[in-house]
Amino acid sequence: MGQLTGGDPSLLRRINSAVVLHALRGTDCATLTEIMRVTGLSRPTVEGVVEGLMEGGLVVEAAADEGGTRRQGRPARRFRFRAEAGHLLGLEIGPHRVAALLSDLDGRVLGAQAKDVDETASADERLDRLRGAVAELLRRAGVARSSLRAVGVGTPGIVDADGTVRLSTALPQWTGLRLGERLSRSFRCPVLVENDANAAALAEHWKGAATQTDDVVFVLAGLSPGAGSLIGGRLHRGYGGAAGEIGALHLLGRGATPEALLSTTDEPLHPLDEQAVAEVFALARKGDRRASAAVE
Known part of the structure; x- marks a missing residue:
């Protein structure tokens, strides 16, 4: 298996391109100096990366009236990410x-x-x-x-x-x-x-709703309940990638099935689809005790 080192020019170019693209996607447009400040890359590196991204059609030089206050003298060149590319x-x-x-x-x-x-x-x-x-x-x-x-x-x-x-x-x-x-x-x-x-x-x-935090738990309700979690902005997969398979816990003898847990009657909820789950939550909001207990 080959080793990738810090001096691998192909790898470094890809990393630097990704870093610059990420910076440009986070703003309307930016100068080379602003990109340097955000990314920590040197000016020659930023210039080379931006030139390559422009050749690839992902970045374009912004018009003079885009995203900046007019100043005396020659204005700095500004660049933007081409979402339409x-x-x-x-x-x-x-x-x-x-x-x-x-x-x-x-x-x-x-x-x-x-x-x-x-x-x-x-x-x-x-x-x-x-x-x-x-x-x-x-x-x-x-x-x-x-x-x-x-x-x-x-x-x-x-x-x-x-x-x-x-x-x-x-x-x-x-x-x-x-x-x-x-x-x-x-x-x-x-x-x-x-x-x-x-x-x-x-x-x-x-x-969506979690743009301001890097620690997230998303619960997906439906026929196949599951959960996705981010810790420090990175997906937490758990052992074997099964961290979020909460709908399969009953296969291990851990608790009742989702169909039984979400039921508001004495019979398992079937089919356990989005509409059925939404109805349970709607009943809970109206104060139905069994629905509230099922949601809890």
């Missing part, structure tokens, strides 16, 4: 539906498409429905697949780094599915597969 595609795979969401490179949603799917559907049937949702979304948005920079996929279960679902009790034929490999055949860009609750936690940290 491509698109991101988010895919959600669940027991009862599949969904696709299209955004620019800054996460601004441009369109979405969902399709219902039977919870007993095979893996092939579920993936066919997902591909159909993607095709319909891109067609309606007038976006070519070649403009996609990355595809993110949220799925129930424990997911390995290569996109293989190592274990999933929520979907038929899902355990052992090489999901990343299967979906990569439909795209020319990187396809990143993540546990759905982990993906939701990352999304809330980036654009």
Whole structure:
């Protein structure tokens, strides 16, 4: 196995490019001096990285009236991240539906498409429905697949780094599915597969309710309950990547099933989907004792 050292120029270029991009995405536009201050990189390094990013179409020089107060003398050059330089595609795979969401490179949603799917559907049937949702979304948005920079996929279960679902009790034929490999055949860009609750936690940290904190717990309620957690801004996966599989605790004899815990009657809640869970929470807000106990 080869070693990567601090002097590896290819590695350093990628790291420096990522650091500068992160800085530019966090502001409307910035001068080279401001980028240096935020990143801690030297001026020659910042100049080289910005030039490379401009050649790649990810950064552009801002107009003179963008993001700055006019001063006497020659104004400093300002640069901005080009969120319009491509698109991101988010895919959600669940027991009862599949969904696709299209955004620019800054996460601004441009369109979405969902399709219902039977919870007993095979893996092939579920993936066919997902591909159909993607095709319909891109067609309606007038976006070519070649403009996609990355595809993110949220799925129930424990997911390995290569996109293989190592274990999933929520979907038929899902355990052992090489999901990343299967979906990569439909795209020319990187396809990143993540546990759905982990993906939701990352999304809330980036654009949602958790932007102001690096320590987050996100609980995903539904047919396959799960949790995603960030500690210090980094995903906490636990041993074997199973840290958030709270819906599977009953398989280990630890407590009642989610269907029993969320029931407001003497029968297990079925189907345990988003609508059913939402109804339990609505009853709890109205003061229903059994619903309140179920939520607690």
